[in-house]
Amino acid sequence: MTDDGFIQNDLRIRCSDAIELVTDYLDDALNDADLDDFQTHLGLCEGCQVFLDQVRKTVRLVSDTADTTVDVMPANFDELLSALQEKGAAEEI
Amino acid sequence: MTEERAHTDDGDAAVVAGLRRGDADVFRALVAELNPSLVRMARLYVPNAQAEEVVQETWLAVVRSIDGFEGRARLKTWIFRIMLNKVRTLAAREQRIVPFSSVGRATGDDTPSVDPDCLNHVDLGRGYWPEAPFRWDELPANQLEGTEVRLRIDAGLQALPDSQREVVSLRDVEGWSSEEVCEALGISSVNQRVLLHRGRAALRGMLEEYLHD
Incomplete structure (x- = not known):
């Protein structure tokens, strides 16, 4: 049994621990020891490799949902620009 | 300066x-x-x-x-x-619930990213994949990138706790850096990553469930 939390196999850490390190790994935010454990585990564990790929894929699919039909310029842009220019002109006096 | x-x-x-x-x-x-x-x-x-x-x-x-x-x-x-x-x-x-004051106490912060019952290897025991997860991420583009998946992701985002949705939206929809998100939301980098991780893991789980047939 490995339920005592003391991991003696080559995987270094449990899959359940590796899974929780994925976002830190993708953000280059792991410390050296955790990075070493994570990469060693990943090199031997197909399940965690797939999980990492799927998180990456999820991020890509989520980014594709951005609503690109939003107006680039606000409807009141001319008004905003006038306000900005009036203020700029006032300051130069 | x-x-x-x-x-x-x-x-x-x-x-x-x-x-x-x-x-x-x-x-x-x-x-x-x-x-x-x-x-x-x-x-x-x-x-x-x-x-x-x-x-x-x-x-x-x-x-x-x-x-x-x-x-x-x-x-x-x-x-x-x-x-x-x-x-x-x-x-x-307008009486909507606004989450910002609750950032950091998001519900589900202690929830594992993968159901522990799904991590039970025949030899290694609990905490290990019994086998690699179903490769929904390798499905053809027409199954992954259609309107239906997009709607599912939108619904999945809506279903996230507010603090997770804010971070996932800024990081993964808007493409902001973690530093920018921390500054914009006034949260620590550790908190930011926890919220991002929970949100991404929930969306991955939702996609797996939806695409697994």
Whole structure:
């Protein structure tokens, strides 16, 4: 049994621990020891490799949902620009 | 300059100077860069029409208060926070639940990213994949990139706890850096990553469930 939390196999850490390190790994935010454990585990564990790929894929699919039909310029842009220019002109006096 | 300014985007100083002298090109470029993001984020709190109004008011506030911008934060996150204050006030007035005060106590922060019952290897025991997960991520593009999946992801985002949805939206929809998100939401980098991780893991789980047949 490995339920005592003391991991003696080559995987270094449990899959359940590796899974929780994925976002830190993708953000280059792991410390050296955790990075070493994570990469060693990943090199031997197909399940965690797939999980990492799927998180990456999820991020890509989520980014594709951005609503690109939003107006680039606000409807009141001319008004905003006038306000900005009036203020700029006032300051130069 | 003080150390507080050290992290500020180098390009900000030129943009701020441009805004202060009323440079139309500088203003137009800044608005074009940030407006869609601001509108999409405002829509997390209020209906679309109101979101656009809030963002218009935000730009007016930027014009009026740019002289007071001290460069302690990036210009982008400063503008975002103006929008956030306005949209929160509006949402609160409309009796919507606004999550910001609860950032850091998001429900589900202790929930594992994968159901522990799914991690039970025949030899290694609990905490290990019994076999690699179903490879839904390798399905053909026509199954992964259609309208249906998109709608599912939208619904999945809506179903996330608010603090997770804010972070996932800024990081993964808007493509902001972790530093920018921390600054805009006023949260620690550790908290930011926990919220991002929980949100991404929940969306991955939702996709797996949906695509697994």
